Amino acid sequence: MNSKIKPSKHHVNTEEHSVFSSRNLWSGFLFGVGLVAFMDEAIFHQLLHWHHFYDKSSTAIGLISDGLFHAFSWFATIASLFLFADLRRRNEWQRARWWGGVLLGAGGFQLYDGTIQHKLMRIHQIRYVENVFVYDLVWNVAAVIMLLIGFSLIFFTMNHKKRRITRSHE
Template sequence: MPAGGRSEVRPGRSLGAAALIGVALMAAVDEIVFHQLLGWHHFYDRSTPAIGLLTDGLLHTAELLGLVIGFVWWADLRRGRALSAAHAWAGLFLGLGGFQLFDGLIDHKVLRVHQVRYDIPDLLPYDLAWNGAGLMLLAIGAVLAVRARRSVGRER
């Protein structure tokens, strides 16, 4: 540790830890709200309901692991006084938006493992809202990342 007991701030690691938390948090919101509470879809809907439920459990396991690992990483940075709060906020929003857009484009449209909702006449409004929310979160994260990068010299 440098003189004065302060570690070097780690912007990239701060962004990475918070991005992992963001991905896991958005996966949890998706799984809890859209899979469980609303029952609109399962993670994998191209098989039996039992397989859909199993894949929801696997997604839940992955999101919990992501949250635990992300928060352990974040706490280690904070404990070592190496956390860049500005980069962490950027990472959180990039992770939230990244998951949302990946799910909306790759899972829904490319792989077709599930759709936002079934048994509706027009899926387009749901797709636009889903992917628009992801783009908005990514845009917020990008703006915060640019601001964080400009503030690196001021945090030390």
């Protein structure tokens, strides 16, 4: 008699699920960072000319810093898409968890930019105007909203995963 128990088709390998769950989160996080960094660069640096990534020097240094910032955003985006493609190939893409990661990455990067780079390091402002407070407020509130929605999606997927694992062991 064979002593091995065959798993049912609803059996969830918790270790594998945890690895893919983490990859979904990281892929989304990197995509969110890359997306917001790209949008910041394209809109505020290039189209509107509100600031450069580094405004404490000459325009030439500001443009070089923008180029490096742009390269960073693309590296984050491309890395995330390689992870995403692997998840899709393995049929392990978890939409809600991935989007939660996107919002965590986007909101986290935007809040970091708005608080650390704008206020603590003072390497640039959103816009050089007399009342920058309004711009800072909108920038940081939008970041917090993205973070709250992202955390909600991640929390939902954690509870959903726990229900799925409990159901598979019944």
